[in-house]
Amino acid sequence: MTDYRYDNRTVQGFILSAIFWGVVGIVVGLLISIQMWAPGANFAPYLTFGRLRPVHTNGLAFGLGVGSIFGLSYWIVMRLCKRPLLFPKLARVQLWLFNAGIALAALSLMAGHTQSLEYAELEWPLDVAIVVLWVMFAVNVFGTIVKRNEEQMYVSLWYIIATVIAVAVLYLVNNLAVPASLTKSYHLFAGVNSANVQWWYGHNAVGFVFTTPILAMFYYFLPKATGLPIFSHRLSIVAFWSLVFAYMWTGAHHLVYTPLPDWLQTLGIVFTVFLIAPSWGSVVNGFYTVGQDWSKMRSSYLTKFFVLGITFYGLQTVQGPTQALRVVSQLIHYTDWVPGHVHMGTMGWVTMTVCASVYYVIPKIYGTEIFSEKIANVHFWLVLVGQLLFSITMWITGIRQGWMWKATDAEGKLVYRNFIDTIAGNYPYWHTRTLAGIVFTVGMLFFVYNVLMTIRKGRALERSEAPAAPAAVTVA
Amino acid sequence: MSGKIYSKPVTFAVMATVAVLVGTAVTMAYPLVRPEMHVKVEGLKPLPALELAGRDVYQREGCVSCHTQTVRPLKSEVVRYLGSRAQEPTARYSLAGEFAYDHPFLWGSKRTGPDLAFEGWIKPSADWQRAHLENPQKLVAKSNMPAYAFLSGEKVDAPAVAASMRALRRVGVPYTDADVTAAGADVAGKTNMDALVAYVLSLGKAVNRGAPGGVDVDLAAANPLGAAVAAVARGKQLWDANGCAACHGDEAHGQDGVAPNLVDEEFLGQKGDLPDAAYFAMIKGGSEVKPALGRPGVADGGMQAFGSDLKDEDIWAIVSFLRNQKGHEATESKAEEAKEHHEAAERRAKDRK
Ligand code: HEM
Secondary structure (H helix, E strand, O other): OHHHHHHHHHHHHHHHHHHHHHHHHHHHHHHHHHHOOOHHHOEOOOEOHHHHHHHHHHHHHHHHHHHHHHHHHHHHHHHHHOOOOOOHHHHHHHHHHHHHHHHHHHHHHHOOOOOOOOOOOOOHHHHHHHHHHHHHHHHHHHHHHHOOOOOOOOHHHHHHHHHHHHHHHHHHHHOOEEEEEOOEEEEOOOHHHHHHHHHHHHHHHHHHHOOHHHHHHHHHHHHHHHOOOOOOHHHHHHHHHHHHHHHOOOHHHHHOOOOOOHHHHHHHHHHHHHOHHHHHHHHHHHHHHHHOOOOHHHHOOOHHHHHHHHHHHHHHHHHHHHHHOHHHHHHHOEOOHHHHHHHHHHHHHHHHHHHHHHHHHHHHHHOOOOOOHHHHHHHHHHHHHHHHHHHHHHHHHHHHHHHHHHOEOOOOOEOOOOHHHHHHOOHHHHHHHHHHHHHHHHHHHHHHHHHHHHHHHHHHHHHHHOOOOOHHHHHO | OOHHHHHOHHHHHHHHHHHHHHHHHHHHHHHHOOHHHOOOOOOOOOOOHHHHHHHHHHHHOOHHHOOOOOOOOOHHHHHHOOHHHOOOHHHHOOOHHHHOOOOOOOOOOEOOOOOOOOHHHHOOOHHHHHHHHHOHHHHOOOOOOOOOHHHHHOEOOHHHHHHHHHHHHHOOOOOOHHHHHHHHHHHOOOEHHHHHHHHHHHOOOOOOOOOOOOOOOOOOOOOOOOOOHHHHHHHHHHHHHOOHHHHHOOOOOOEOOOEOOOOOOEEOOEEOOOOHHHHHHHHHHHHHHHHHHOOOOOOOOOOOOOOOOOOHHHHHHHHHHHHHHHHHHHHHHHHHHHHHHHHHHHHHHHHHO
């Protein structure tokens, strides 16, 4: 146990950092959701919607997402390799660099330094920092796996390895740019190529940040939390290889009906539809795993987080391929439907699974139990209600507005010629979205409180178990 | 998959790499060498210095968070963004060849506001664009677009524009040495607002999307709808539905520096009214018909042509509405005058006492 102490603290550091940036990102999310219906809430120049939207997305994808991926992947790697990290100090340096990087990222985005590429907005000096971070992560993950004390690599390790490789390829290529100054650069690719490379990256950022590492958590923590083994190893194998193979083909579904050549659009659509299969491989595996004993839903409070998480993942991966179809895309693309879809994944699947994993890990670090299961349950229900309210309102208003854009009369004239007439009806839904965000945020604050109190409890326990050490030294 | 690779991390990593690289090679790398990915519309030119500076502002402010820049080849979309006016059928939607110098592309992914790919044709008035950016809600009450008035107080950073040109030249945009040298002078004294407006007005202009031919102006034509109450009501409806109010105001009183008053004594900048047919021609053909009407109007024009959106009958209905509005004003001002006369007379009567 003591062998792991230092590394466990690093893991906890990543988790706490991820939570911190998560809260920042969510608060910014609330602010931009208010700006959508109250333009007076824009505070020029730094706090306008245009500059803050990327702060929200990057803060959550890189701060909450990548931060928890670093921490929880290290936890998983150590347990599955039966050894501490190969380079513990390096991981600690990585933790500090990560926090400095995210802080600078948020500030630079507010200052308007951006490449205007979604999820790759950061300018080149920060890109360099992110590449360094990723290399540190890769070195520790691969080093520890190579020196492992367990013959077989479990599924979660496969997903972590694929994540490390795919993100490296994606990030390096899409961020190729020529600098004009320290804060401004121009994408190496132009027009249709710029678009194609960006969405090859953009969709796979979703695939390899919001899917594969989260699946690694799911495959590891679900059996741990429930005590039930994964239903089918063979299904895991098939789902893994088909997922990592198919994902990279699908980016063009973001560019349906744009000037991108038709053959590329069609290829992207076909592979996107196919993607249902590997995604549902994991969904089925998850359900059948819990299906071995449904009473776990009652007896183990974490089970419902994982079941809900994988359910949202399942819905998301049916919705996604449907959206890629040309007939559907022409109606919902560019509307509020898309944030509805995105947040089912981010708030439902990602946040649900990450929170459950954190609930599992934090008490284990101190050899104790969670501070309060009751609070965890309140957190669960609030987050669920907030998420559903968010997505459902955005789906409705997305279809509503998409239909108004298309509506023509018998002579082919537009029924809603004035664009603003199609926006006016969004306001009630945008109000409701902010309400949903508040409910979700309150839920997340319960989570944060629960985690902090568990750590406090754990620290007190440590102090009482280390009788020789004077209190002052322990605090330092 | 044989079970062995799951205990051999290096082999496993190599296989995973191959798995992700197949799709990458076909859908990302191979297109980079395809000719259809490197097309250019005829006569495409890199953005001049001021517009380039404007594009940088557009990026900096994250306009791409709310605005797309690609008109899809869908019927309703082509009509909405006035692509339907273009003579060439292929010019009615966005073309790959228009974006050959766009580093990066700015097509966006969310239309909280309208698409801007053809904005240079849709709202060609610099005054309108400036007034709108300064305070969107003043022109479009229900808009949720942020106000960008602060841009008027920022000077364009001239050395940065030259540096941008040099960087863009390195990625293949054909800026000449002369372009780079002249950049400083081209943007001298200009604000970021000037730059952004210039950029927005350049959108979609690489391809001719103007209305086919001109509009035949027949000043003798009479309004077939006359002053019929139904026509006036329908005209008011069309006035609201087609966004005339965004420029001319709800009651057609005009807005300073944006669009003229349509119910005062002046028409196109000169005293004296013109017949209904002149109103009809301006609405149908926009500022381009001014020579046929023989009046100067606003120097840089800015009235868009509605001929491809509105049937002739609809345009006449709007004219009926404007005439009615004008009549109203006249009566009101007469009543006002009479009242003033009356009051003055009373005052005089009092004074005398
Ligand atoms: C309080 C909770 C949240 C609120 C109020 C919120 C609000 C918003 C808003 C207003 C947008 C912009 C939508 C638009 O442009 O129309 C957005 C986009 C986005 N948010 Fe959130 N959000 C929340 C939580 C999250 C979480 C937890 C994540 C990820 C872990 C996330 C990831 C994203 C992403 C990736 C986008 C970009 C979507 C796209 O490109 O269509 N959000 N969010």
